[in-house]
Every structure is written in C-alpha cells, then in structure tokens.
Amino acid sequence: MVETASFGRFHFNHHRPDLKRWFPAFLSSHRTLFTILWIVAFASVFVWQRNIVEELLTFRRVPARHLPRLRPAVYNLTDFGGVGDGVTVNTEAFERAISAISKLGKNGGGQLNVPAGNWLTAPFNLTSHMTLFLDQDAVILGIQDEKYWPLMPPLPSYGYGREHRGARYGSLIHGQNLKDVVITGHNGTINGQGQTWWKKYKQKLLNHTRGPLVQIMWSSNIVISNITLRDSPFWTLHPYDCKNVTIKNITILAPLYEAPNTDGIDPDSCEDMVIEDCYISVGDDGIAIKSGWDQYGTAYGRPSVNILIRNLVTRSIVSAGVSIGSEMSGGVSNVTVENLLVWNSRRAVRIKTSPGRGGYVRNINYRNVTFDNVRVGIVIKTDYNEHPDDGFDPKALPILEDISFNGVHGQQVRVPVRIHGSEEIPVKNVTFRDMSVGTTYKKKHIFQCAYIEGRVIGTVFPAPCDNLDRYDEQGRLVKRSNTQNVTDIDYDI
Secondary structure (H helix, E strand, O other), X not given: OOXXXXXXXXXXXXXXXXXXXXXXXXXHHHHHHHHXXXXXXXXXXXXXXXXXHHHHHHHHHXXXXXXXXXXXXXXXXXXXXXXXXXXXXXXXXXXXXXXXXXXXXXXXXXXXXXXXXXEEEOXXXXXXXXXXXXXXXXXXXXXXXXXXXXXXXXXXXXXXXXXXXOOEEOOOEEEEOOEEEEEEEOOOEEEOOOHHHHHHHHOOOOOOEXXXXXXXXXOEEEEEEOOEEEOOOOOOEEEEOOEEEEEEOOEEEOOOOOOOOOOOEOOEXXXXXXXXXXXXXXXXXXXXXXXXXXXXXXXXXXXXXXXXXXXXXXXXXXXXXXXXXXXXXXXXXXXEEEEEEEEEEEEEEEEEOOOOOOOEEXXXXXXXXXXXXXXXXXXXXXXXXXXXXXXXOOOOOOEEEEEEEEEEEEEXXXXXXXXXXXXXXXXXXXXXXXXXXXXOOOOOOOEEEEOEEEEEEEEEEOOOOOOOEEEOOOOOEEEOOOOOOOOOOOOOO
C-alpha cells in the first residue's frame, strides 16, 4: 500500500521498507564502497612511497649548487677557452678572463667562475675588484716545470732571498697593489703539485727560492674563504704587507713529512687580520706570523699588528701549530690566539727569535688552547740563529714582553712549557692562568724556564717553575719570586 501526502504543489510518496530487498542491496553497496576506499588507500600509500624513494634518490644525488652571483659581471673560465682536462695549459684563459675583469673596476668588478674540472696553469696575476670562485670539484693545478714560473725580486724585508741570493720564484696565484679581492668557492681546490719542487729542493737542484702557492702583496680588503689549498712548493698562503685581510673556513694540506717549508698561513708585516674556522695539517708551521729578517726587516719597518686567530685545528709533526717568528724584525704586537686545538704535533705554540733580529713581540694573548699528543706545548726560544748574511747586528736584541696564557688544557704532553729566555733577551711579564695539562713524562722539571719574569694566577698544573710570582684566584700576591734568572731547561726531554 502506498500512502500519499500533499503539501501544496509537492507530493511525497511514503513506501514501507522492504527489508528483504533492502539489506542485500545495502551490503552490496557498502562492499563496493569498501573496495573503492581500499583501492584509494593502497594508491595513496603507493604514491607516498614513490615520493619518499624519489626524495631519497634526490638526496643521494645531491644536485649541483648554483654558483652565486657576487659581482655585477660574471664570467666562466670556459668563456675564454679554458679546458679542464688536467692536460691543457690554461694560463692564457686565466689571463684573458682577468684582463676583462680589470676593465670593470668602476662598475663593481667581475667574478671568474672556475667550474668542476682539473685546470692546469702556470702562475697568473689577479686584479682589483675581482672574485675568483672555485666550484665544487674544481681544481686549479700548478704546472710543475719551474721554467714556467716567473722570477721576481727578493722580498725587500728579507734581503738577498730566503733560500738563495737573488731572484725568487713567484707564486702560482699572485697579486700586488690590489684592493677588494675575494678568493672563494664551494670548497674547490688550489693544488701546487709541490712534490717536484720538494724533491729538487732536497737535491739542491734549484737556483732560486721556491714560490708560495698564493701570495698577495701590498694590498687591502682581501677575503679568502671556503677553499682547499694543498701541496704548495713553499709557504702556502702568504699575505705580505697587507691590510684588512680575512681568511675563513679554509683547509690547508701538505704531507707531514718530506714537504719542507710548507707553512700553512704566514701573515707577514700585515695589519688588521682575522684567521678563523680553518683546518691546517702541513709539513712546517701551521701559522707563522712574520715581519722581516734581521737588518732588512728592521729597515723595511712594517710590523704585524692586530691579528686575531680563532677556531682552528692544526697539526705539524716537524714544527708548531701557531708560531711567531723567527723573522720578526719589524715587530709583532696585539695578537690574540683563541679556541685552538693542536694535535699529534711536535710543538703547539711557539715564539722564536735570536740576537740580530731586533724588533719586538708584545701584547700576545693565548686563550682556550688545547694540546693533544704534543711533545712540547708552549715554547719561547731566543737562540734561533738563522740569518740572511753576515751583515746582521748581533747587538740588535728583540724585546719579548706582555704574553699571557689563559685556559691551557691538554693530554699526552711531554713538556707543557719551555720558555728559554737569556741574559741578553729576557722574557718579561708572562702570565699563566687556568692551566691543566696531562703529561706523559715523570720527571719533575717539565715546566721549564730560564730568564723569565711573570706570574701564575690561581692553580696551574703541572707545578710552575720557581721563576714566576704566585697569586691566588683573586689576584692577591702569595709569593714573590727572586729567582727569575734560574735555568732548568732540559732539551733531552
């Protein structure tokens, strides 16, 4: 029976439900719905898994980063005929590119991109208002035949030459009288291929002083960052008489043995300089601050001043992590070294000089320095008798004063301190505070001193030498020393 209800123009039929017909239909429709939902869910999971796999594959591939635009004009080395096959010599390509950039100084300069590849080249010169950008997997290779390396006059503050009298080889990447120069990248590499140079040096087959890997002279506003420098023929990075220099986040490598004089960074007569966030493992000093050699450095008269070194890890089997000198005749002052780790090295931090140098080393501050497996931790040496010629004045005595060590820690150190002043060159106003160094040697006199005047504030381990005054943590005098000139230096340890 059908009941009909009327509401104006609309009529509604009300049927009594037939449960026997309705339930199978309901069940069938819900099975269909369930099947559809299951298919949708399965498809969603499939798509999700595919997306995850694609993302993982994308992560594994690590797409190449785009090269940033750091100057108004940007060039690629290949635009000038460069070929990165490790065989083609690209010197002319570099020279043509840099010549084009040299004309853009008034418009903000230019950027030269070195893409991935092995770019063999002889030495070339940079220009002002330039950015040299090395892409990831880009390697600039120095040509190994010395006949392609130009000769230059000796450095004026070094006299006749560092290794030989007369001319010296230039650097692979060179610059003079420049402003606003940047060498950076996505951790590309500059490789000096120094193996041939080291071998010929040892065999005494070279007639001129070897050249550095990168040398910037008489320049200002220099930034070097985010690159790797390796296997330099001689000193690796040599800023000479420069102002306002930043060296940041670079790696410097050379063999720990059989790579003579491959210092990492040698600030030389430089002013206002920051070196930070670097890893250095080389065949000589990790860093060596210089300012000229004997009478030539004194006559040149340019000190190294206002230098900040921080957040470094260094290693040197044959020399020291961070040194000052020995060529310091123009003077070195206002240097801070902080957050430094020196590991598996012969020495950690060192100041070296001798009679005949003249000059001064003053206002030097070491903070938060860590030694790990180091033969000698802190060294001050005043008899480093190496001179350019016989014209030095033995009465030109350097001044060493105002040197502080605050927060010195370490382990597996044989001799934590060896400060070897002399009657001619006493070491004055030295301060030790917050020092605790684990030692590997049982002998008592491992904190060695001679001709030193200064103080120990608070507790220091191992026990300091008797040459130093003792103060408590509040800076109150506990015991004054009357034995500043006592010597307990023992080089047999």
